Amino acid sequence: MIRKSVTAKIGIAIMGLISVVLVVQYLALGQLLKNAFYGQATEELLVQGQQYAQMSASGGYMMMQMLCTTANTSLVMLNTKGNVITASPSLHLGTQSAADKETLQAALHGKSQMHSGYSGLFTQRGLMVAVPMKQASDITGAVVLFRPQTIIQTGFQQQEWLLVLAGIGAILMALGLTVVLSKRIAEPLKQMAGATRELGKGNFKMRLPVVGEDEVANLGESINELAENLHRLETTRKEFLADISHELRTPMSYIRGYSQVLEEGLTQSPEETQKYLHIINEESKRLETLVNDLFVLAQADAGMLTVDKQSTQLENIVQQVVERMQKKAEDKQIQIQLEIPALPPVHVDPLRMEQVLINLMDNAIRYSPAGGQIMVRSQTDGQGVEILISDTGIGIPKEDLPRIWDRLYRVEKSRSRASGGTGIGLAIVKQIVERHGGHVTAESVEGKGTTMRFWIPLESEPGMTE
Ligand SMILES: Nc1ncnc2c1ncn2[C@@H]1O[C@H](COP(=O)(O)OP(=O)(O)O)[C@@H](O)[C@H]1O
Ligand SMILES: [Mg+2]
Numbered sequence: 001m002i003r004k005s006v007t008a009k010i011g012i013a014i015m016g017l018i019s020v021v022l023v024v025q026y027l028a029l030g031q032l033l034k035n036a037f038y039g040q041a042t043e044e045l046l047v048q049g050q051q052y053a054q055m056s057a058s059g060g061y062m063m064m065q066m067l068c069t070t071a072n073t074s075l076v077m078l079n080t081k082g083n084v085i086t087a088s089p090s091l092h093l094g095t096q097s098a099a100d101k102e103t104l105q106a107a108l109h110g111k112s113q114m115h116s117g118y119s120g121l122f123t124q125r126g127l128m129v130a131v132p133m134k135q136a137s138d139i140t141g142a143v144v145l146f147r148p149q150t151i152i153q154t155g156f157q158q159q160e161w162l163l164v165l166a167g168i169g170a171i172l173m174a175l176g177l178t179v180v181l182s183k184r185i186a187e188p189l190k191q192m193a194g195a196t197r198e199l200g201k202g203n204f205k206m207r208l209p210v211v212g213e214d215e216v217a218n219l220g221e222s223i224n225e226l227a228e229n230l231h232r233l234e235t236t237r238k239e240f241l242a243d244i245s246h247e248l249r250t251p252m253s254y255i256r257g258y259s260q261v262l263e264e265g266l267t268q269s270p271e272e273t274q275k276y277l278h279i280i281n282e283e284s285k286r287l288e289t290l291v292n293d294l295f296v297l298a299q300a301d302a303g304m305l306t307v308d309k310q311s312t313q314l315e316n317i318v319q320q321v322v323e324r325m326q327k328k329a330e331d332k333q334i335q336i337q338l339e340i341p342a343l344p345p346v347h348v349d350p351l352r353m354e355q356v357l358i359n360l361m362d363n364a365i366r367y368s369p370a371g372g373q374i375m376v377r378s379q380t381d382g383q384g385v386e387i388l389i390s391d392t393g394i395g396i397p398k399e400d401l402p403r404i405w406d407r408l409y410r411v412e413k414s415r416s417r418a419s420g421g422t423g424i425g426l427a428i429v430k431q432i433v434e435r436h437g438g439h440v441t442a443e444s445v446e447g448k449g450t451t452m453r454f455w456i457p458l459e460s461e462p463g464m465t466e
Helices: 006-058 061-070 098-108 149-201 215-263 270-301 314-331 350-366 413-419 425-435
Strands: 074-079 084-087 113-119 124-135 138-148 310-312 335-339 346-348 373-380 384-391 439-445 449-457
Touching: 006 061, 006 074, 006 113, 006 124, 006 138, 006 149, 061 074, 061 084, 098 113, 098 124, 098 138, 124 149, 138 149, 149 215, 215 270, 270 425, 310 314, 310 350, 314 335, 314 350, 314 373, 314 384, 346 350, 346 449, 350 373, 350 384, 350 425, 350 449, 425 439, 425 449
Parallel strands: 335 373
Antiparallel strands: 074 084, 074 138, 113 124, 124 138, 310 346, 373 384, 384 449, 439 449
């Protein structure tokens, strides 16, 4: 459980770090404090010792003993032979240890000396200071002051307690920090895990609360975007399926209905029979185109839209397509004007290019009222060739313009059904052109006309094939 929790990991890391810091600090500061306290005590005892050494000439031992007792210090005065002149009352003196002797000898030779550690003379551990007593320039003995270790330590033990308290404070703050960090990191992460699980189950409506602008917030935002995109895809897919079923069902119901009438011999005249057969034929063609178009789109989706590229003169293909569409245009009294000079060759699949041009020309004719004009032109820049198809048709409303490339999208469903469209043509155009490394754009003014243009890059290296 602990291993699985980010909070616990962060918490343990912070605690570990703080513990290490605290231990190091405790050891270092403890040593510093100890040195400081011993240093101060040494200083104090030395000053005291020197004062007593001066006072000793005029006696006043009682006074010194009293002062020493209040300062938790033991006092011993020795003459040059090492005999005790005076000592603190109730002081039990032991035998001098080697260190004691050394210290005393130094004082009797005129040099103040200190020793920290066990003292045999005072029978315990502590700080001992020996100061020479002088009369004129003669050494008359030594003042020995001793303060037990226990007394010195009580001072810095109190300070040590402060250190421990500070340590406890730091650990509490670390705990607080862990809680805060866990709220800022672990909690959102937990929510994200839950959210992505929801996404996996297909609930694309969920959204994460995003607070702030840090990495965690960014991740949350990305997940929200992902959810939104998935939601949009899901909706498009559902719409697409519904549209396809509708598109397929309509012609099929015509075919079924009229063939049934024919089968049952319910027609009144040969003309009527002919009319029904014509409808059946038309609707079958419609079905065929629809299924073929869908097949191309499915191929493109699966990344299997094959293009068989070869060096091609686009103007030749434009010419062929215009000839093929001529009849359809004449039926609507639409004039087609062709203004295409010889173009540099491009590396394309001629059949696919033909498909693109048929779709665009078909739209130009389909969405222009009788008596209109279509102009086909070209432009070349250093990088590619552009074909422009302008019509004087009904145009496309601005708000629909970005969506005409979507599959099955038609500006106005009823209008398109009457004109026989399925809304797949431009989706195929876009797929094919982009598959060739080009791009398509549409400009339109509602009621005035539309210009569709597609751009194909020039053959990069002569003779290069894919
Ligand atoms: N030249 C044009 N003039 C006006 N509207 C157009 C033109 N080309 C395309 N459109 C609009 O874009 C929609 C999508 O075109 P397309 O994908 O070819 O489908 P459709 O099968 O309806 O022709 C059409 O339904 C039509 O509303
Ligand atoms: Mg079309």
